[in-house]
Each structure stands twice: as structure tokens, then as C-alpha cells.
Amino acid sequence: MKRRSFLQLSGMSLATSMLAGCRKGNEKLLPFLVPPDDGISPGTANYYASTCRQCPAGCGILVRVSEGRAKKIEGNPRHPLNQGKLCARGQAMLQELYHPDRIKQPLARSGPRGSGEYTPISWDAALQQLAEDLAPYRQSSSAGMALLTAPLRGSMATLTQDFLRHFPGATHLAWEPLHPEWLAEGMLGELGSPDYDIENTQYLLSFGADFLESHLSPVRYGQGFGQFRQARPTIRGRFSYIGPRLSMTAASADRWLPAKSGSEWALALGIARRLLQTNRQDPAAMQAAGLSAAEIANLVAAFDEAKVAEITGVNLADIRTTIDEAVSISPALAIVGEMVAWQSNAPAAIAAVELLNVMLGNLNKAGGIYYSPTSSAQLSSGYGDLQRLIGQMEQGQLQLALVYGSNPVYSLPPSSQFQQAFAKVPRIVSFASFLDDTSRQADLILPGHSNLESWGDIIPPAGVRSEVIGLMQPVVKPLHDTLAFPDLLLAAAKALGGELAQELPQNSYLEYLETDLTKRIPALSTGDSRQQLDRLLQQGGWFGPESEPARLGRLMPAKLPDEAEFAGAAEQFPLQLQIYPSINYYDGRSSHLPWLQQLPDPMSTAVWGSWLEINPQTAAQLGIAQGELVEVSSAAGSIQLPAVLYPGLRPEVVACPLGQGHSGGGRYAEGRGTNPLQLLAQLENLPQPRLNLGATRVRIKPLAQAGALATSGHPEGSYRRELLGL
């Protein structure tokens, strides 16, 4: 007899003896307990299509709205990028709409800068101030004004261009920390941005690309990864990851090759060497790229397995097997990512991986890479442009800064001098929705709508083979007294009058958007364009036909990367710091959303804070226990973080996620955790300056006190999977 049937029986006999007198009501026990299926039906909900703005990927969303309130965000199944799937960040966008600390009306600064003291003002007054601020720079070629935004595409790019054309001296800096500018610097950069055909490949090699977390289009690649693993009846895709840290993406690999920081490229050359040796390279592709087999053979000749193992610090057997697999399993696809790109030797290291892809004949091939050249306007700046702007600010050349959709005070390391220089700008106008690190410095805040209240067009930068224009539409009426930034630009144009007003006659951004879209979407110029637009809004955007495959021009022959350099003296700072984008907060833009704060980090399982990952061996040497507070110092600064013992990390590397440590952004973000960018020291004399998030040396010191660390996983239990039979 089963345990529970035994209990049932004994329970029943007990029950019957006790209930002899009241058996009548007992018969209805279960029918009352199980609510009737045809009972109360939930209220009907409407679904509105829009687009996610929590990272640049631009996934399509459907928002469930009932009773005029947005209730849940789901993936849009008709959107070709994410096909109904969504990451945690995308879903948490809902909380941005209803965030208790949103700025609810225009604010004028009333206390000292950074004090957070503001007086609410009317929109009329706010607009007038904006117009007054802008007026001196019209038609003036003196560099006194700058607009700081994230990289812009589509109608936002054209609108700001149309607007700024009338401010000839103005600088537009379109920069954000994780923008993959390095992709454009690579050999294949001119082809556009890549769509890795993960689902059709059989062997996947990631060179420090965390494509399931933050690299380019994580939902798209996550979906591809699922199919790569188990969608084909007889094929299970195999995956190796090379890089110093076992990231979440690396944890999904069959093999992790824990290479030294900045050494991953050696494996690419090792595979290239074997390809040529075994004559498995794609000669046509190499020829098209103008690569000579002999020259390459010469270049990679030294990279036998032992040499690769030596450079990378990975054991020989694993290197050998990986090379064997990469040359024998086809199609094999290499993806290069941020962990490589954020090292001093990046351009050459990236080129090495790209060379491998060319030799494997991966361009425009199933299981390879497709590039979709995007015709739409795109505005983005490099770190070099940013440095120039900082210089201007330092010298007091900048009188007015407008900041929209970017948080540079947070996302730039103090070693860049940005914060210091920014404070010298006499007038700062922000269009932020929150009093974040940057808008706290503003003199005037003109709060924008939240994403779910906004119009817009979002062009996915990667992951689609066809032209796609995702559309955003307001799914609810604006909750607060806010105005969208593009509407403000149009209003400012009106207020300023003249040519500017004539060239931007639209009364609203929606009008501008319609005009702009009509230029780019053929379907809109035929028939009833309003009706057509409604149809597109309904499905979530315009999903065009597959683009022409990109043609490869002649490539510069690759050159050997130098050894990676790190900022700080090795004797003083024995460890290397790897800062990585958090899957929950991306570059820190979503850390104000409580759902994401309390979503355990996939690897450390930590919530509501930041932490420093240390290899247990290193921690043991330094006498550091899990959760203990440590002081991390670099040439640039020093911060305190609780330690997480992290076995998936090279002993000489420590790692810290990006995204916490805000000085603003509302109750859930402010003062929570620590911003590791404070440690980032600048590397000098780099040909392509950028945020090298993996190239700083640090030392750590235990502080013998507990840090604020909460993890969802038990530190010891996390090692006891055998108890589950897993």
C-alpha cells in the first residue's frame, strides 16, 4: 500500500467515525473546493504591439492591457527578431512605466547642483526656457552646445540631424558604453552588423562573446541556441567557449577554455593553421577576400597546439580537441565578442577571429554569418569623439549640454575626467524620466514619456537578415505630465521659428514619424497610408524582404595581435579586473527596476547588489570567504565589494558586473551596490581608444567584515548537485 493511500484510508476511517452525525454536508467537499471551471471568467485584455527599448537589440513586444492599464509585456510572435520570446529586461520594462520615482513634471533646479532639489514648473515655462537656452546657438558656428544621446537610428537620427543642422557649431555625441563600435573597426565591419546563423551551425566557437546575455541580440541568439541544441532530429550542435570567465553563455558550452585575458585570438590562429594544413579552408571565400593561403600559412605557422596552449594558458588536451572539432565539424561558426574587444590588442584579435570565419567560408552561408546592410540613417560616435568633447568641456568651451537617453555621469569611469568636465558646463538640460546620475546635474529637466507611452521606430542593429523597422506606439495614456523628447524638439523648433520651424513643420512626432516612415517603407506610399500604418502598428513594425547578401571586399591581411596590456603595474596590482555587462542591468540602465534587482544573477545568484567574483584558490590565498567585504584598488581608485567565490574564473582574474552603484535613478537603484567603473584605469596610446572593460589591474584586500550580499543559492549547497541525481 502506498504511503499516501494508507494515510488516505486511515484518515477516512477516522473521518467517518467522527463524522457519523454530519455526513450530509461532507459529500460536497470537493466540488466546493475545486472552483468551477465555468465560474468567474477573467476580464478580457487587449494586446498592443510595440518595441522593447531596454537594450539596443530592439525586440518586438506585445503589451497586455486591461482596463486601460498595461499589465504584462510578452514577446511579439510576428516579429522576425525575437519571434515571441523576450528576456527578463524586456518584461521588466513595465515597471519603468509605473515606477514610483518617475519625474512627473518639468523641473527647474532650485538647490546646488547634484542636491536633487528642484521646483516643478509648467510646460510653457519649461519650453520657453529651452528655447531661450537654444537661441544663442542658432546659425552660430561657435562650439558652445552639445547634444549627448545614445546612438540613434531611424527617425530619431533624422530628426536630430534635421534639428541640429540649424546649429552648425553644435556637437552631437551619440555614444553609449556597450555600443559595439569595435564591430565596425574589425575587418568585416563595413559589411554591416552580423546575424549569426546559430540555429543552423553544428559547431559554435565563442571568443568571449556572451551572446546569450548581452552581446548584440541576446533573445535572438538565445532562440537560435535552443534550436542549435535540440531542434534537429539527429544533430546536437556543439559549443566551445574561450575566455577568462565562465559567463552564463560559457556555462551553456560543452567546453570552456579558460584562456588568459586577451589571449583568445591564439586559438583562432591555431584553427586557421590546422585548416590550411588539412586543406579544409574555403579557397573561394579566401580568394574573394583577397587572402592568399600561403601568406596566411606563413602568418599562422607558429601557432601549433602547444603554442596556442602556451599563449592561452589552457591545457593542451582541450586545445587539441577543440581544434580537431573546429576543423572536422561543419558548419563551424566563430563569434567574437566583448571580452576580446575590451582588451588593448582588440583590433588585431578581432581580425584573427574574422579571418577564421572567412577561411571557413562562413559569409552568407547557412550556419554562418549574414550581414544586413542597413539603409537607414544611423548616428553613433566613438570613444575618441567622447574624449574630444571632454576636452572641450574641460576648457570651458561648452556652454550648454542637452542630454537625452544616456547617462554618461554613470557610464563613464571617473578616470575619463568626464564627471569633472561635465560639472564645468554652465547649463545642462536633461530629458530623462528619472533623476539619474546625469539628470541630477541638470539645471532643467524636461521629463520624457516612458517607452510604453511613446511613439518610435526601432531598427534592430543585428540579428535579422531582412530590413526590419520595429514600431513603438503608446499602449497607455501618459501617466504623468511628460512630453516625448522628439515632440520637444519639434516644439522648440516652432518656438525658435525661422527656417528651423519651416523645415520641421510637423505638429507632433507622430506626424514626423509617419512622414519619415513613408520615405523608408514602400508600402506606406501606396494607398491609404494611415490604414497601412495602422496595420504595421498592429503587427509591430515593418518586416521587409530579405536583403541582398553583403559582398565581401578585399580584406587587409591580418596581423598578429600584440600581447594584451593592462593599466597598472603588475607588482602593485597583481590581479586583472574583468568588468562585464550584467544580464539584468545591461549597462546599468535597468537597475532601477525591482523585478530585475531581485532576479538572481544566473551565475553568482546574487540579488539587489553588486559583488566581486574571485577564484576560490585566490580567495583562499588571500583569506577571503564568501560574502566578506574586500577592498579593490586600481591605479584609478578603490572600492569595496562583497566577495563571491567563483570557480569559473582564472585565478589571476577577478570580475565584477556593470550596472549597480548609481547615485540616482530612484529608490531601487540609488546607493545600491558599487560602480566598478571607478576602478577603470585608462590605457595610454591605444590606436582606437575605447572603454577597455577588461584591461585594468587591481589588488584586493580582505576587510574582515561581512558585505551586503544576498544570494538565492546556498554557497555550499550549490556544489551538491549529486544529491539531486543531476
Added chain:
Amino acid sequence: MNTRDKTYSAARMNEAMLSSMQPPTLRWYLLALVLGAVVAVGLYAFTVQLTTGMVVTGINRPVMWGLYIISFVFWVGLSHSGTMVSAILRLSQASWRRPILRGAEAMTVFSIAVAGLFPLIHLGRNWIFYYLIPYPSQYGLWPNFRSPLLFDMVAINTYIIGSGIFLYIGMLPDLALVRDRSTGWRRKIYGLLAIGWRGTAEQWRVFSRGSTLLACLIIPVAVSVHSIVAWDFAVTLVPGWHSTIFAPYFVIGAITSGVAAVITLMIVIRKAFKLEEFLLPLHFDNMSKLLLAVCLLWSYFYFAEVFTTWYGHKPIEWEWFSYMHDHYGLALFIMILGNTIVPIVGLCFRRVRRSTAALLGITLLVNVAMFIERFLIVVPSLSHKNIPFIWGSYTPSWVEMSIALAAFALFFLLYTLFTKFFPILAITDVREQEEALIGQQQLGRARVETLVNEE
């Protein structure tokens, strides 16, 4: 009734034995006040919990049960002293039981009443505790009789009622005695309580039969109560709890803690009310032997439980066991010391058995160890359950500790009040003994007092 005068006059004896019921002294008031204050702190803590939620406790996932359930098991255990001990002694006609009976039976009633509070305090939604009671509702909803908690509810209530009746019936002749010696409204109340006891032969006959019958009935109830408490744990799938030995092991544990508590109380009462002439070394000696026996049994059960776990070495079972060993080493040590080493070694000696000072120390230690034992049953198993990822630990909060402490105060308060209003010695029983011929018998090297004429 034999009224032959022996050492004392009947009147003097009654006087002495009723000494506890004399008007309260200042010391008594002070004691009651202190106890009342501790109870009040507990009440306050409970109010905090009631209005804020279980967040004020140390309860968490995975340790969903804590100090309240530990206290519950402890107090249920303690309640096994009394009624059960006294019933066994009655049935086995151990004459030395007589002065102990009342104190032990009262202890049962109060400890089970205190125990009964804990499941209610423990509920997340205490205010709808009555969902647990089978009452006819308009929805036709009944509680789930398959749940051990329902068994508990039934068993605890049965035990409260049963042991209450047991105490009351045993007290009838004494209540009549008090009635006869009091005046005014007191006389009325005691008169009501004594329900017309006049001590006729027929009444004595019925009384004696009834007592024996009740004693027979209460033993299986007591055994079942603690078996059921054990099944709260044993029928689950929790590693460390799911064990067939739990029911008898819990019963023995209960008796151990109960017997020890009876001895402690005897010592206290004897001192407080100067009852040295009634509570003789013989009584302590015999009770100590009983304690020694149950400690031996308990140790055997514990060894059997631990040995099979250790020998089987089933990974998850071994896990909670090593967790207990690593994190509660000191507690484990005190438990073994208090439940096994000290009582078993100490009580082998006649001098110890007859020294109230030594006994006080030992019996208090036994109950401290027993409390720890309950903690070690509840907490380590839950802390390291089947899913290692969410392993945890447990530290009781101030709210839980205040309430657990208040339970002790409440118990003593009730007891103190009881001694003021009811005879704490079973006067008629004692007198019956005193009046009987006392014989002595050589047993081995010992001379043992026996009652020769008890039928």
C-alpha cells in the same frame, strides 16, 4: 475507613498538606507579578507577530517550522509526566506515588494547555484557526482528516480534556475536604466543585473504580498523543524526519522529560511549602530510578536512530546529520550529556538519587537537553532538505524567544495559582498511605519500604 491515629493526628496532617493554600504572602505576589510580566511580554510579542506577519520570526524557506513547533513538542512531552506517570504508578500500585500524584497531574494539564497554544501561535493566519476545527459550515467544508495536524488537533484536545478530568476526579475527596474547612463564598465554590462528595463507602468504591478506569484510559491517550506528534514529522518525506522509530522514540523522550520535570517540581514544592515530611527521600529515589530507566531507553532509541543513519549513509540523510554535527556540535554535546551521560551515571548512585540538590541539577539538565533535542529534530533536517540549492539555517527572533519564554512563565503562573487554590498533595491518598501499615523488606542489600496492606 480506618481512622486509627498513627504518627499525626488527621487534622494536623491535613493542615500541613494544605499549607500551600494559605493566604498569599508578599513573596507569592512578587513571584506572580514577575511571571505575569514575562507573560505580558510574550503577549506583546504575539501581537507584533499578529499585526505584522511571520516576518518577525526567524522562519524562512526551507526552515518553515521553528521555535513554536519545538516548544510545542517540548510541552507536549512535558505533559507526559504527570498523567501518564501517575496512571502507571496507580495501576502498578506503587505506594510511594501518593504524594507525587497531584503535582504531576496538574503539571500535565498545564503543560498540555501551554502546548496547545503553540500550534495556534505558529499559524500564519492565526485568526482563522477555526478552519482546523470540524464544524458544520454553510460551504460544507470539513478539515482534512488525512493531515497529521488534524490528528494532532484531535489528540491534543482529547488529552487536555482527559487529563483535566483525571486531575479533577482525583481531586474530588480533597476538594470536599477544602470545602469543609472553608467558609463563605469559598465554601460555595468548593462545594460546587466537590459535587456532593461526602466520603460514603459507595462513593469511595465508585471513586476507586473510576480512578483505575481513567488511569487505564489515559495511558493509551498519552501514548497516542506523543506518537501523533512524532508522526507530524515521521510521515513526511523530510530526510531526518521520515523514520519509523519516531513514535516510540518521542514517547520515551516525552516520559523522560516528564519524569524529570516531576522530580524538579517535587523538589520545588517540597521546599516552597515545607512538605519535607511527606515527600521523602524514598519518593525521590523511586522517581530517580524511573528516570534512569527512561534515560536508558531514550539513549537506546537515539543510538538506534543515529546508528542506522550512519550505517546506511544515504547521502541526503547523511547530509542533515553532518550538518547537525558540524553546526550544532555544542548543542549535540549538551543533549548527550544531559539525556544520557549525566543521568545514567549519576542516578546509579543512591546518594545522588536521594539528594535533592543533585537531583535538581540533573533533572533541570535533562529538560534543557530535551529542549535541545527537539531543536535538533526540527531545525537541522529542515535546514538541509532535499534541495541543496536552497539550504538554509534558522535563528529564532526576539518575538519567538519572548513567546517561548512566556510559555514557561505562563506554566509556572498557572501552577502557582493552582497551588493557591487547590491542594497540591493528594491528601486522601497520602493519608491512606500513612494510615496503612508500613512494612519493610530486604531486597538484596537494600531495605525497601513496602505497603503490606494495599490491595
Added chain:
Amino acid sequence: MTTEAKDIRWGMVIDLDRCTGCGACVTACQAENNIALTDQQGFAQGRNLQWLRIERYWEGEFPHVRARFLPMLCQHCDDAPCEPVCPVYASYHTAEGLNGQVYNRCVGTRYCANNCPYAVRVFNFTDPSWPEPLEQQLSPDITVRSRGVMEKCSFCIQRIRRGKEEAKLENRGLRDGEVQPACAQTCPPGAISFGNLDDPNSRVARMARSPRRFRLFEDLGTEPSVIYLKGGGHEHPG
């Protein structure tokens, strides 16, 4: 393939070879089911209310170290240990194989949580709160649970209901895959499938016959309705 309500046994298949540990499902569940927020202290004290968690297990030491992810939610055991111990029938079994939870009935003994070997039952230690206007995100389809009440994954019963209602309006049975819980719906790599295990042709029933199948704590006899598929390449033997 359509089925009538009476031969439904809801089940879930989770392919560990697809799961990347990304946590999208956790947030989906939280958003769908009005799950209250837990602060850092709450987490530290083991009072997280999420109905679904991704367990991360470490294996081995550097450099031969792996991490495995295991999405853990109520297994909707056919022979659920949480049910018989509940004194008030708050934890009960539905005709379609769900382990249901009647919040109004629960008195908060927390017995069920002790007896759930999967430790997926979470308890409301205090009343949930959402600072204004965050409460406007709450779904009208699901109640907000008060303090003292046990809760856990419901297999998104509100979605099952809605699916059935829609099917009924169209006078047909439910189609395979028509009902998708929030977690399955959002999971980027498609690791989670949901459907009727009693329909041999349903996707879940077919997947459940995979040689990679296993259930957690099979030896306890709980008969879970969640079937895992082993992550398996050459590095994942078995």
C-alpha cells in the same frame, strides 16, 4: 489535435540542453502571477517569493569547472506530498492533475512546504506592497495573496482557464500548445514545453518519451508532472 477537458493531465517538459539559465522565465512568472517583491534582506533570510527559480550548480574545480542550470518550479506531483498534510484542503489536486492552492483556505501551517521535497512552496511572511503607482501593473486575473498564506506555481491556471473559455466559445477542444504558461511563452531557447501528457500525440507527451527524460526524486514516488530532459552531449554522459 483536439482534446476534451476530461482527458487532460497537464504536464511540462523542460529541456536542460536548451536552458541557458537566463532567468527570463522567472521574471515572466513574477509578472504574470502578481508575485510580491522581496528586498535584499528578504532574500538573505530565505523569504523570496518567486514561484520559479533557476538553480545553478557548480561542478568540479578550476579549470575543469562546469555550471548546470535547473529551472525549479512546482512539479505538480500526481502523488503530491504537500496535499495530504494540509489540514484544510488548501493544497488540493484537480481533476486535470494540477496541484491547486486555495489561498482563502490556507491557514499558514507551512506543513506543506516542509513536505514538498522540491522546496517550491513559498510563504507570505508579510503583506505584499507595491508603492504607488506600481500596483497598477497587477494583473486583474490573479488575486494578491495576503500575509500568512502559502503560494506556488499554479501552471498559470488563469491561462488554462482562458484557453478553455476561448475553445468553448468556438465550440472545440483545446489545441496542443494553445495554452502556454508565462514561463514557457517567454523562454528564448524554448526550453519549456507545456501540454497534455494524456494525449499521446501532444508535444509534451512525445518529448516525455525521450531517452533523455528524467524526473526529480523519482525514488520518492511523488510522480511529478514536470519532466526534465538531460542536457547531453559528450560532456554530459547519460
